[in-house]
Amino acid sequence: xxxxxxxxxxxxxxxxxxxxxxxxxxxxxxxxxxxxxxxxxxxxxxxxxxxxxxxxxxxxxxxxxxxxxxxxxxxxxxxxxxxxxxxxxxxxxxxxxxxxxxxxxxxxxxxxxxxxxxxxxxxxxxxxxxxxxxxxxxxxxxxxxxxxxxxxxxxxxxxxxxxxxxxxxxxxxxxxxxxxxxxxxxxxxxxxxxxxxxxxxxxxxxxxxxxxxxxxxxxxxxxxxxxxxxxxxxxxxxxxxxxxxxxxxxxxxxxxxxxxxxxxxxxxxxxxxxxxxxxxxxxxxxxxxxxxxxxxxxxxxxxxxxxxxxxxxxxxxxxxx
Ligand code: 13P
Ligand code: SF4
Numbered sequence: 001x002x003x004x005x006x007x008x009x010x011x012x013x014x015x016x017x018x019x020x021x022x023x024x025x026x027x028x029x030x031x032x033x034x035x036x037x038x039x040x041x042x043x044x045x046x047x048x049x050x051x052x053x054x055x056x057x058x059x060x061x062x063x064x065x066x067x068x069x070x071x072x073x074x075x076x077x078x079x080x081x082x083x084x085x086x087x088x089x090x091x092x093x094x095x096x097x098x099x100x101x102x103x104x105x106x107x108x109x110x111x112x113x114x115x116x117x118x119x120x121x122x123x124x125x126x127x128x129x130x131x132x133x134x135x136x137x138x139x140x141x142x143x144x145x146x147x148x149x150x151x152x153x154x155x156x157x158x159x160x161x162x163x164x165x166x167x168x169x170x171x172x173x174x175x176x177x178x179x180x181x182x183x184x185x186x187x188x189x190x191x192x193x194x195x196x197x198x199x200x201x202x203x204x205x206x207x208x209x210x211x212x213x214x215x216x217x218x219x220x221x222x223x224x225x226x227x228x229x230x231x232x233x234x235x236x237x238x239x240x241x242x243x244x245x246x247x248x249x250x251x252x253x254x255x256x257x258x259x260x261x262x263x264x265x266x267x268x269x270x271x272x273x274x275x276x277x278x279x280x281x282x283x284x285x286x287x288x289x290x291x292x293x294x295x296x297x298x299x300x301x302x303x304x305x306x307x308x309x310x311x312x313x314x315x316x317x318x319x320x321x
Pocket of ligand 2: 280
């Protein structure tokens with residue numbers, strides 16, 4: 001567990017408080033729901049009402065009857081929840097939790113790229129800003145990307161943004177060339193092919209489960225490639241007992257809970273670091289979850305016209321999912 005810095009808001013939380021109990025009470029008082037991504041700290045996942053991958057979290061956000069959504073994830077995910085629920089209060093434990101994919105694709109640069117490819121269709125991975133969503137024809141996540149791209153008429157050129165690794169994986173799977181924005185996830189790019197091969201050799205009975213945000217050199221060693229939920233489901237239903245997991249290490253919490261008799265080995269990053277943990281996701285803490293529900297802040301606010309424009313490609317995705 002991280003220790004709060006003296007000037008950080010969570011440092012003002014009374015250390016004698018039973019945070020889990022306080023959060024449960026606040027959820028009732030506020031008619032709030034906590035949606036958490038698998039990459040959140042285990043203790044945040046344990047107070048969440050729903051844990052899922054990017055697609056499931058947006059589907060859950062679309063159907064919630066709560067008045068307040070506390071989104072324990074990163075900024076683009078909370079933005080999606082707000083776009084789907086303009087009338088609800090959406091709070092984020094740490095509003096500065098960004099994403100290298102979203103940050104690496106500014107809307108003005110995307111618009112310039114689109115202008116160089118008139119008549120093309122833009123499919124954007126959900127890991128992008130609301131402004132980029134508003135410029136896109138379709139949004140997709142790692143669990144429905146193949147279905148979305150396959151739904152686009154074959155005579156149309158597809159611009160895929162912002163993840164070049166997911167884009168390259170899809171192009172290969174579908175056999176359809178696409179123009180790829182050159183963005184990447186700093187976490188999934190950190191996995192080392194050399195170290196993965198060494199780990200596989202030392203664990204020949206273990207299956208390799210990888211997220212499509214990984215580079216092709218890593219994906220070619222995978223026995224299964226899929227979204228975080230796909231990876232979790234595969235591991236739980238597989239008759240095999242040991243797995244090398246090539247995605248952010250937060251997923252191991254649910255994997256171990258769902259299949260305590262199985263062994264999950266986190267894939268090694270290139271350097272001797274904890275870079276298989278997303279520094280953006282990990283900005284959220286249990287203290288910040290508590291504060292966001294207590295103070296109903298920080299809130300995610302967006303202009304109504306941006307919400308309306310960004311919703312169109314998200315609704316197209318949800319209709320196809
Ligand atoms: P999924 O939850 O769709 O698997 O995406 C993983 C991810 O990197 C989210 O930021
Ligand atoms: Fe973005 Fe990668 Fe972190 Fe997901 S894991 S939020 S894609 S930086």
